[in-house]
Amino acid sequence: MGLIDEVIxxxxxxxxxxxRLIEDGVPEAREALKRLYPYTGKxxxxxxxxxxxxxxxxxxxxxxxxxxxQGKKVGVVAIDPTSPFSGGAILGDRIRMQRHSTDPExxxxxxxxxGHLGGLSKAADxxxxxxxxxxxxxxxxxxxxxxxxxxxxxxTADTTMVVTVPGLGDDIQAIKAxxxxxxxxFVVNKGDKPEAxxxxxxxxxxxxxxxxxxxxxxxxxxxxxxxxxxxxGELMEALQGHRKFLExxxxxxxxxxxxxxxxxxxxxxxxLFYMVMSKLKENGTYEKLLEDxxxxxxDPYSVxxxxxxxxxxxxxxx
Amino acid sequence: xxxxxxxxxxxxxxxxxxxxxxxxxVVARALRDAGFEVIYTGLHQSLDQIVHAAMEEDVDAIGxxxxxxxxxxxxxxxxxxxxxxxxxxxxxxxxxxIPTDDIPELEKAGVKKIFLPGTPLEEIIEWxxxxxxxxxxxx
Numbered sequence: 324m325g326l327i328d329e330v331i332x333x334x335x336x337x338x339x340x341x342x343r344l345i346e347d348g349v350p351e352a353r354e355a356l357k358r359l360y361p362y363t364g365k366x367x368x369x370x371x372x373x374x375x376x377x378x379x380x381x382x383x384x385x386x387x388x389x390x391x392x393q394g395k396k397v398g399v400v401a402i403d404p405t406s407p408f409s410g411g412a413i414l415g416d417r418i419r420m421q422r423h424s425t426d427p428e429x430x431x432x433x434x435x436x437x438g439h440l441g442g443l444s445k446a447a448d449x450x451x452x453x454x455x456x457x458x459x460x461x462x463x464x465x466x467x468x469x470x471x472x473x474x475x476x477x478x479t480a481d482t483t484m485v486v487t488v489p490g491l492g493d494d495i496q497a498i499k500a501x502x503x504x505x506x507x508x509f510v511v512n513k514g515d516k517p518e519a520x521x522x523x524x525x526x527x528x529x530x531x532x533x534x535x536x537x538x539x540x541x542x543x544x545x546x547x548x549x550x551x552x553x554x555x556g557e558l559m560e561a562l563q564g565h566r567k568f569l570e571x572x573x574x575x576x577x578x579x580x581x582x583x584x585x586x587x588x589x590x591x592x593x594x595l596f597y598m599v600m601s602k603l604k605e606n607g608t609y610e611k612l613l614e615d616x617x618x619x620x621x622d623p624y625s626v627x628x629x630x631x632x633x634x635x636x637x638x639x640x641x
Numbered sequence: 642x643x644x645x646x647x648x649x650x651x652x653x654x655x656x657x658x659x660x661x662x663x664x665x666x667v668v669a670r671a672l673r674d675a676g677f678e679v680i681y682t683g684l685h686q687s688l689d690q691i692v693h694a695a696m697e698e699d700v701d702a703i704g705x706x707x708x709x710x711x712x713x714x715x716x717x718x719x720x721x722x723x724x725x726x727x728x729x730x731x732x733x734x735x736x737x738x739i740p741t742d743d744i745p746e747l748e749k750a751g752v753k754k755i756f757l758p759g760t761p762l763e764e765i766i767e768w769x770x771x772x773x774x775x776x777x778x779x780x
Contacts, residue, residue: 326780336696336727340778343699347647351780410648411673417694418683424690431697435678437646597644 327358333396333458335430342432342453346446356449362456364579366398367566368464370480372442372505375468377486378512380419381549383463387423389559390461396428398454398462402444405435412436416465430454441475442466448479448586477505478585481575482565484508487526489518503529506542507565514546514554538574540565599630647775650678652700654691656719657709660684664736665706671762672704672769688715692722695731702773705735712739717750732773736760 329337341359344352369386371379383399390397401416412435423429432454434444443466454462466476477483485506503509511522526544535541543561547554569575603609615621653669655662662684669679680698682690695703703723707715716735723729729751736756739747744755753772756765 326778339697339699341780343650343776344778347775348645349647350645355780405678406673409674410676412678413669413673413681414678414698415681415683417680421683421686421690424682425687425693431694433680433698435648437648 327355330355330359330453330457331362335427335457338430338453338457339432342446342450345449345453346434346437346444348446352449356452359452359456363452364455366451366455366459366462368451368462368480368482369562370464370466370476370483371486372466372469372476372483373486373510374488374491377468377488378549379465379468379486380416382486382510382512382547383416383465384420384422385549385552385555386463386559387420387429389555391423391426391429395460396458397423397430398451398457398459399429399431399465400434400447400450400454400462401431401465402434402436402442402447402467404467405437407438410437430457430459436467442469443475443479448589451479474505478582481569481578482507482562484510484562486510486512487522488513489516489522491522504533507540508558508561509542509544510558511544511546512549515548515551519546538572540568603630648676648678649702649769649773649775650680650698650700651769651773652680652682652691652695652698652703653706654682654686654694654703655684655706656686656688656691656715657707657711658685659707659709661708662706664708665704668704668706668736668762668765671766675766675770677769688719688722691719692726692728695723696726696728699776700731701776702732702734702769705733705737707735707737707739710738712737712747713743716747716752720751730776734768734772736765 326337326340330341341355344355371383373379380401387397387399399420403412403414403416405412414433414435416433417424417431420431424431432450434446434450436444439445447464451462451464464476464480483505485503487509489511509526511519511526513519523544523546530542545554545558545561547558569578612621612626616623616626651672653665655665669681672679680694680700682694691703705715705719716733720733723731732753733751734754735752738758739755747755754768
């Protein structure tokens with residue numbers, strides 16, 4: 324098991340190989356994750372989300388620079404969409420992060436969504452685990468360009484940053500439920516544009532109208548220009564501010580416990596799904612059930628109810 | 642548990658100084674449409690950057706587009722660097738303005754295939770399908 328020891332030592336080549344196993348869902352990936360799990364939980368995870376073209380990658384590039392100045396080891400997970408038609412993908416987020424591409428303490432990994440909805444990729448959480456185990460202090464996760472409902476990131480990140488830009492539409496867009504409710508921090512990028520102040524004001528109004536958050540945190544709004552490097556210092560302070568808030572309010576731990584539950588539940592769902600499916604597909608039952616449902620001889624609800632019973636019996640037999 | 646799905650990953654890179662990336666983009670897009678995962682890193686890549694990206698992204702192949710005339714330096718140097726990093730199982734192929742006379746020497750250096758201008762995209766895709774497989778790894 325030399326590869327795993329190398330990951331724990333921080334060897335990027337070993338880490339890259341393990342991440343690939345995870346992405347491809349190769350059975351050994353699970354063995355790797357088992358061994359890495361005790362070494363995880365130390366990294367601080369920052370999520371960056373927002374619509375396509377908001378400048379998420381450029382912003383990540385700036386933040387990498389700042390964290391590197393502080394001597395932090397940084398991991399970046401950048402997610403781009405898989406084509407639903409061909410199954411292929413073009414992963415281009417690295418283009419904006421070239422300055423850091425040869426820094427041995429910066430690890431950049433591109434992931435394709437591979438059919439997963441919600442803004443992340445199925446492998447994202449596990450890839451983050453690998454970066455964590457290899458000793459990264461900060462892991463930034465850039466979601467695909469999202470609209471209004473892709474909010475997976477909030478379950479993954481300690482701090483979630485929503486990046487927007489001026490001119491995306493009127494303020495009704497900003498009060499629709501969804502990504503604006505998940506922001507611990509708002510970033511108005513391309514802040515050098517004249518309409519940027521209007522966007523900031525609209526966000527302020529929207530926040531004033533929202534009910535206070537259950538945890539008491541008030542998300543700040545930062546105006547930056549990632550390209551020009553303006554406002555980045557203030558953004559770093561705001562990030563630090565949220566981290567302090569989490570730590571002093573005890574939320575840091577409780578959110579992380581939630582995350583353990585969340586990922587356990589996901590694994591469990593997967594396990595049950597595949598247990599049931601492989602059983603069903605064993606002797607052609609599945610095809611027959613589908614046919615029965617299609618012709619209305621059976622309804623899917625009764626089929627599921629019956630399956631559940633059988634599955635529990637199977638579990639007890641194990 | 643989530644079902645194994647091995648996908649071929651290809652880094653499409655544009656080393657050096659020339660600023661024409663249309664060809665690289667067309668090929669990247671065609672490879673995507675053929676179902677491959679393509680890491681595209683943009684213009685003006687140093688060989689260091691290319692090797693580092695290939696390592697981090699764990700790609701199975703690197704496709705180099707080169708129009709500057711530096712191919713006799715770029716390809717052998719890249720292949721040596723990959724070897725030094727223990728990444729010699731990555732397939733290297735390329736395309737661009739490359740005199741046919743140079744091709745045998747490039748192939749001897751370890752380049753698996755050179756595509757000349759005018760090559761139909763289908764031919765590139767077929768070649769990749771045939772010659773690039775997900776690299777193996779064991780724990």
